[in-house]
Amino acid sequence: MTERDDERTDRSAGPGDPSRRRWLARTMGAAAAATAGWLAPGATLANTPPEVPDWMKRLGFPVGDRPYGRPSDHEGHVVRRVIEGLSPSNHSTASFTPLGDLHGTLTPNGLVFERHHGGVPDIPPAEHRLMVHGLVERPLTFTMEDLLRFPAVSRIHFLECAANTVTERAGPNRESVQFTHGMLSSCEWTGVPLRRVLEEAGVRSGAKWVLAEGADAAGMTRSLPLENALDDALVVYAQNGERLRPEQGYPLRLVVPGLEANLSIKWLRRLEVGDKPWMTREETSKYSDLMPDGRARQFSLLQEAKSVITHPSAGHVLEGKGFREIRGLAWSGAGRVKAVEVSTDGGRHWRQATLHEPVLPKALTRFSLPWEWRGETAWLQSRVWDETGYLQPTREQLVAVRGETSIYHYNAIQTWKVAPTGEVTNERE
Amino acid sequence: MTERDDERTDRSAGPGDPSRRRWLARTMGAAAAATAGWLAPGATLANTPPEVPDWMKRLGFPVGDRPYGRPSDHEGHVVRRVIEGLSPSNHSTASFTPLGDLHGTLTPNGLVFERHHGGVPDIPPAEHRLMVHGLVERPLTFTMEDLLRFPAVSRIHFLECAANTVTERAGPNRESVQFTHGMLSSCEWTGVPLRRVLEEAGVRSGAKWVLAEGADAAGMTRSLPLENALDDALVVYAQNGERLRPEQGYPLRLVVPGLEANLSIKWLRRLEVGDKPWMTREETSKYSDLMPDGRARQFSLLQEAKSVITHPSAGHVLEGKGFREIRGLAWSGAGRVKAVEVSTDGGRHWRQATLHEPVLPKALTRFSLPWEWRGETAWLQSRVWDETGYLQPTREQLVAVRGETSIYHYNAIQTWKVAPTGEVTNERE
Numbered sequence: 001m002t003e004r005d006d007e008r009t010d011r012s013a014g015p016g017d018p019s020r021r022r023w024l025a026r027t028m029g030a031a032a033a034a035t036a037g038w039l040a041p042g043a044t045l046a047n048t049p050p051e052v053p054d055w056m057k058r059l060g061f062p063v064g065d066r067p068y069g070r071p072s073d074h075e076g077h078v079v080r081r082v083i084e085g086l087s088p089s090n091h092s093t094a095s096f097t098p099l100g101d102l103h104g105t106l107t108p109n110g111l112v113f114e115r116h117h118g119g120v121p122d123i124p125p126a127e128h129r130l131m132v133h134g135l136v137e138r139p140l141t142f143t144m145e146d147l148l149r150f151p152a153v154s155r156i157h158f159l160e161c162a163a164n165t166v167t168e169r170a171g172p173n174r175e176s177v178q179f180t181h182g183m184l185s186s187c188e189w190t191g192v193p194l195r196r197v198l199e200e201a202g203v204r205s206g207a208k209w210v211l212a213e214g215a216d217a218a219g220m221t222r223s224l225p226l227e228n229a230l231d232d233a234l235v236v237y238a239q240n241g242e243r244l245r246p247e248q249g250y251p252l253r254l255v256v257p258g259l260e261a262n263l264s265i266k267w268l269r270r271l272e273v274g275d276k277p278w279m280t281r282e283e284t285s286k287y288s289d290l291m292p293d294g295r296a297r298q299f300s301l302l303q304e305a306k307s308v309i310t311h312p313s314a315g316h317v318l319e320g321k322g323f324r325e326i327r328g329l330a331w332s333g334a335g336r337v338k339a340v341e342v343s344t345d346g347g348r349h350w351r352q353a354t355l356h357e358p359v360l361p362k363a364l365t366r367f368s369l370p371w372e373w374r375g376e377t378a379w380l381q382s383r384v385w386d387e388t389g390y391l392q393p394t395r396e397q398l399v400a401v402r403g404e405t406s407i408y409h410y411n412a413i414q415t416w417k418v419a420p421t422g423e424v425t426n427e428r429e
Numbered sequence: 430m431t432e433r434d435d436e437r438t439d440r441s442a443g444p445g446d447p448s449r450r451r452w453l454a455r456t457m458g459a460a461a462a463a464t465a466g467w468l469a470p471g472a473t474l475a476n477t478p479p480e481v482p483d484w485m486k487r488l489g490f491p492v493g494d495r496p497y498g499r500p501s502d503h504e505g506h507v508v509r510r511v512i513e514g515l516s517p518s519n520h521s522t523a524s525f526t527p528l529g530d531l532h533g534t535l536t537p538n539g540l541v542f543e544r545h546h547g548g549v550p551d552i553p554p555a556e557h558r559l560m561v562h563g564l565v566e567r568p569l570t571f572t573m574e575d576l577l578r579f580p581a582v583s584r585i586h587f588l589e590c591a592a593n594t595v596t597e598r599a600g601p602n603r604e605s606v607q608f609t610h611g612m613l614s615s616c617e618w619t620g621v622p623l624r625r626v627l628e629e630a631g632v633r634s635g636a637k638w639v640l641a642e643g644a645d646a647a648g649m650t651r652s653l654p655l656e657n658a659l660d661d662a663l664v665v666y667a668q669n670g671e672r673l674r675p676e677q678g679y680p681l682r683l684v685v686p687g688l689e690a691n692l693s694i695k696w697l698r699r700l701e702v703g704d705k706p707w708m709t710r711e712e713t714s715k716y717s718d719l720m721p722d723g724r725a726r727q728f729s730l731l732q733e734a735k736s737v738i739t740h741p742s743a744g745h746v747l748e749g750k751g752f753r754e755i756r757g758l759a760w761s762g763a764g765r766v767k768a769v770e771v772s773t774d775g776g777r778h779w780r781q782a783t784l785h786e787p788v789l790p791k792a793l794t795r796f797s798l799p800w801e802w803r804g805e806t807a808w809l810q811s812r813v814w815d816e817t818g819y820l821q822p823t824r825e826q827l828v829a830v831r832g833e834t835s836i837y838h839y840n841a842i843q844t845w846k847v848a849p850t851g852e853v854t855n856e857r858e
Contacts, residue, residue, distance in 0.1 A: 053556065053698075059646050060548030061675075062519035067508035069539040071497065072679045074554055075672050079496035090491035103619035103667035104583035109537055110498040111671065119489030125503055127482065149753045154533035154785060154795060190532035217488050238532035240669065242540065243504050246490075250501045269482075324578045356583060358787050366583060 071110075077101070080111055081178060091119040092218070094161065096182030099329070100313045105356075105364045106156070107185035109240050114247045115161055115183065118217030121267055125251040128215070130197075130235070134273035137202025144251055147235065150192040155234070155257070156363045158186045158331050160303050162260035162287055162408040169399070169410045172426040177313040180414065180426065184329075186364040189255045191236035194229050198273065203230075207273045211280075212254050215269040222263050223277035224256060228301070232257050232362075235268065257362040258333030259301040260408070262287055292403035303333035305392050306411040307340055307367070307384035318373060318422035326353075326369045332386035333362060339385045340367040346379030346415065346429045347394070353382070378418040379429055500539075506530070509540055510607060520548040521647070523590065525611030528758070529742045534785075534793045535585070536614035538669050543676045544590055544612065547646030550696055554680040557644070559626075559664070563702035566631025573680055576664065579621040584663070584686070585792045587615040587760050589732050591689035591716055591837040598828070598839045601855040606742040609843065609855065613758075615793040616677075618684045620665035623658050623700075632702055640707050641683050641692070642699035651692050652706035653685060657730070661686050661791075664697065686791040687762030688730040689837070691716055721832030732762035734821050735840040736769055736796070736813035747851035750804050755782075756797045761815035765789070768814045769796040775808030775844065775858045776823070782811070807847040808858055 071078065080095040087093040095114040097107055107113075114120075125144050133139040161183035167173040174180045198210070203226070210229045214220040224233070233256045237244060244250040249266030256263045262282060277283065277299070289297040307330035312318060326344075330337045336359055341350040353367040367382070383392045395412040402409075417427040500507065509524040516522040524543040526536055536542075543549075554573050562568040590612035596602040603609045627639070632655070639658045643649035653662070662685045666673060673679040678695030685692045691711060706712065706728070718726040736759035741747060755773070759766045765788055770779040782796040796811070812821045824841040831838075846856040 053552070053644060055550035055552055056644055056646055056648060059520050060545070060550040062548055063522045063543050063545050064509065064511035064519055064524045065549075066539075066676070067510070067524075068500065069509075069541070069674050069676055070499075071538075071671060072673075072675050073551075074679070078671060080493065080498075081496070082493035090493055091488050093492045095493045095496075102670045103581065103672075104617045104670050106535070106617050106670040108669050108671045109500075110495075112498070114492050116489070116492050119491055120494075121484035121489040122502075123482070123484055145748060149751075151754050151797065151799060152532065152756065188533045188535050215482060215485055217485055219485060240537050241531045241533050241535040242500060242507060242537045243532075244501075245498050246501050247495070247498055250503070319574060322578075325580050327581065358789070360787065368580065370580060 078111070080114065083179060092117045094183055096178045097185050098178045099182055099184065099308070099310050100177045100315060102310070105186055105329070105366050106240065107187060109187070109242065109245050109248075112185040112187065112239070112245065112248055113161065113183045115261070116216065116218075116247070117220055120246050121216045122246065123215060123251055123267060128251050128269070130252060130268060130271070132197060132201040132271045132273070134211075135204040135207040135275065136198070136273050137204060140201045142197070144237065147192055147197075147237065147252070150196055152190055153193060153234065154188050154190040155232075156186065156188045156360050157255060157257040158184060158362065158364045159255070159261040159264055160184045160331070162262055162303070165410045165414075166407050168395075168412070168414065169404055169406075172415075172428055175426060176315040177308060177310055180314070181308045183261075187239040188241065189234055189236045190238035191234045191255070194233040194235050194254065195231075197235055197271070198229060201273075203273055206275050208275050209273075209277050211270070211272040211274060211278050212263070212265040212268060213270040213272075214249075214265045215267040220265055220282065221278065221280045222265060222282050223280065224263055225299075226273070228256060228259065258303060258335075260287065260303055263301060287408060289402065289406040289408050292405065300409060303331075304409065304411050305332035305334065305337070305384045305386040305390050306330070307382040307392055308414045309342070309380050309382050309416060312380070312418065312424045313416050314424055314426040316424045318418060318424065320422075321373055321375050323370060323372050326371045326380060328353075328367050328382050329364045330367055330382070330384040331362070331364050332384065332388075332390070334386050334388045334390060335361045336387045337365040337384055338387045340365075341383050342367075342369045343381045344371060344378045347381050347413070350383070373418070375420055377420060380416045380418060381413050383413050507540070509543065512608060521546045523612055525607045526614050527607045528611050528613065528737070528739050529606045529744060531739070534615055534758070534795050535669065536616060538616070538671065538674050538677075541614040541616065541668070541674065541677055542590065542612045544690070545645065545647075545676070546649055549675050550645045551675065552644060552680055552696060557680050557698070559681060559697060559700070561626060561630040561700045561702070563640075564633040564636040564704065565627070565702050566633060569630045571626070573666065576621055576626075576666065576681070579625055581619055582622060582663065583617050583619040584661075585615065585617045585789050586684060586686040587613060587791065587793045588684070588690040588693055589613045589735075589760070591691055591732070594839045594843075595836050597824075597841070597843065598833055598835075601844075601857055604855060605744040606737060606739055609743070610737045612690075616668040617670065618663055618665045619667035620663045620684070623662040623664050623683065624660075626664055626700070627658060627702065630702075635704050636702045638703050638706050640699070640701040640703060641694040641697060642701075643678075643694045644696040644698040649694055649711065650707065650709045651694055651711050652709065653692055654728075655702070657685060657688060687732060687764075689716065689732055692730060716837060718831065718835040718837050721834065729838060732760075733838065733840050734761035734763065734766070734813045734815040734819050735759070736811040736821055737843045738771070738809050738811050738845060741809070741847065741853045742845050743853055743855040745853045747802060747847060747853070749851075750802055752799060752801050754797050755800050755809060756795065757782075757811050758793045759784075759796055759811070759813040760791070760793050761813065761817075761819070762791060763815050763817045763819060764791065765816045766794040766813055767816045769794075770812050771796075771798045772810045773800060773807045776810050776842070779812070802847070804849055806849060809845045809847060810842050812842050
């Protein structure tokens with residue numbers, strides 16, 4: 001097969017699986033000795049069962065040995081990691097999700113990224129209270145039991161720290177997708193629409209903002225526009241089926257889909273309704289975007305569309321030439337992912353990736369593209385369009401408008417270099 | 430509001446949220462002193478913030494303290510549980526998912542039900558092999574790396590043991606939904622379509638069945654019809670985003686959506702293609718259905734439509750009268766859930782429950798219905814229709830056809846009794 005045939009097939013097949021027909025043709029029609037498309041060149045042809053391994057010759061560990069399970073010891077490297085030196089104390093820093101080791105679209109609860117400002121409090125759920133007050137008809141205090149009676153909804157949404165990928169603004173920096181993009185996770189969140197809780201208290205006319213306060217030692221507070229509070233925000237008590245983990249706000253948190261995760265106040269204890277923002281530390285000295293002209297964008301809450309290739313990504317090594325999949329994640333705080341394109345030559349040519357169903361709003365969407373690597377130096381990139389028509393920018397486009405001084409909302413196209421050795425690094429052309 | 434008004438509103442509103450309009454009307458129009466619909470009668474009216482709790486006055490535990498997280502210690506009761514005495518050794522028994530403590534539709538990996546026959550093996554992934562042989566063009570042996578190169582798909586599916594709910598066939602037996610229905614879990618599974626793996630080896634004409642063998646001490650084997658193998662079966666290496674847990678087949682398992690979970694062979698090491706079933710222990714002395722006439726149904730693989738109310742369910746206690754939600758799970762091995770109805774009077778009257786999106790094929794679907802409990806004795810039931818038109822049977826209907834001798838495929842309507850004290854038990858009228 002010539003390179004030309006390969007390119008044509010891949011380009012014409014569109015968002016299905018471009019190599020499937022060729023691969024089927026090869027497989028089904030091939031002689032017994034031929035290896036087929038997706039099989040690694042080194043794969044074994046065998047006609048006797050593999051030797052019975054040792055672990056079939058002895059009993060394993062019994063049922064019920066681990067009433068609450070944990071991953072295999074062989075997966076001990078798949079953990080959250082803290083960037084050392086980001087903060088003088090680890091009571092206020094971040095711990096990153098290992099995106100390069102994950103599959104599908106959900107983040108297991110044990111690996112959801114963390115960002116705390118005064119450590120993780122231990123809150124007995126029976127003693128926790130949520131107060132709603134301010135511009136309301138009836139100030140109310142809710143117990144956890146009160147909230148569990150309300151109609152519950154479950155929705156899959158991503159949470160992304162506004163500072164995710166800040167390391168890459170000045171140029172390639174970190175050595176893995178865990179540290180470049182790992183302040184990003186996705187869970188099924190269960191709770192009560194914030195709208196219901198506010199309406200129970202009765203929002204008064206003139207109300208425009210809601211203050212949310214956490215019950216941690218930092219007393220984290222953010223001002224949320226009432227419009228967002230009455231839209232799809234949730235008061236959440238469960239993630240991925242079970243009650244919230246302590247690091248994610250046990251027993252109660254806010255989840256504001258699509259907006260910077262700092263708004264999704266953890267250990268939620270107080271909602272105050274008012275007519276203007278409170279100008280807390282987290283919306284003045286932090287979480288505002290310093291522009292090149294010295295002014296700052298404030299309340300720039302939306303997490304705009306972004307994508308990243310997770311397989312292969314920096315730190316991975318391609319074992320041998322041949323067919324493999326390029327896989328990644330795409331998301332948009334504005335709604336659904338519409339399309340993703342992938343380039344293997346640094347953005348000169350783009351091919352449409354397959355989006356894997358279900359494509360949900362404000363949720364991670366998995367994309368993939370079959371790729372035959374012939375041992376060349378490759379520059380892998382992905383870019384996403386969301387349903388509003390927004391296209392993920394290049395770094396140059398983003399920096400031209402917003403400069404290099406802002407810490408937050410860096411969503412530019414990411415590049416991974418594949419060397420002829422198969423080593424994948426965080427480098428640009 | 431009279432009982433008559435309540436009934437009419439609930440019946441006419443259909444699958445939306447029947448009490449929402451009434452609740453909104455009450456809330457938004459009510460005087461400041463009135464408590465609104467969903468709020469528990471005992472909820473507090475307050476106009477000063479709750480006292481600053483102790484856990485806001487000291488630092489919590491630092492970021493990164495738990496590189497792989499775990500649930501709050503306050504949730505220590507939410508664990509898998511083994512029914513004692515089911516088997517002489519816990520190397521071959523089952524451990525049940527605590528459905529009455531879970532939310533949404535996903536099962537956290539630490540709580541996925543277990544059923545093993547020789548314990549859980551510890552398999553180093555680099556040494557694991559999958560062999561494909563028998564009626565194929567090219568017998569092949571795959572490493573894990575080989576399989577990871579193939580195009581990956583992720584799908585959310587339930588797995589249910591064929592013996593789930595066997596305890597209830599003779600009459601109410603177990604004291605919680607964990608033990609009546611807890612051999613049921615739902616995950617996002619990631620892997621390679623089994624079809625791809627078989628086509629890579631080249632299935633020969635005359636092939637009709639596939640034998641799957643596990644690498645555990647029991648050497649678990651099942652015969653799978655080729656039709657199912659080429660449909661939506663998956664060779665799986667990840668669940669809910671991370672690699673498989675040991676209890677769920679690390680490093681490789683089969684997932685055959687919609688069919689009894691025993692077919693989804695864990696620790697998958699061998700696939701043999703043949704022209705007839707192998708008549709293994711698991712499809713002769715076990716996992717066949719003994720009928721009243723002394724004959725046995727064999728290869729009755731489909732998990733037919735089923736539903737159960739999880740909140741409230743046996744073991745729960747209703748704290749106070751008033752509005753609350755009835756919540757449950759519905760599923761069908763034949764495809765999507767089409768509708769669920771709920772009765773609070775033992776099946777005399779039924780109301781349509783809300784199905785929560787996304788409703789995925791062969792996946793758990795969460796349903797809910799608002800309910801005002803006035804302190805009466807109530808008999809809670811749910812029944813599901815799937816998209817094929819199949820309706821979940823009553824116990825009487827099921828037993829009339831299949832008798833009481835079969836262990837497997839009991840999917841009848843479940844009843845929970847609510848006593849005037851609020852105690853919920855597993856009793857029938």
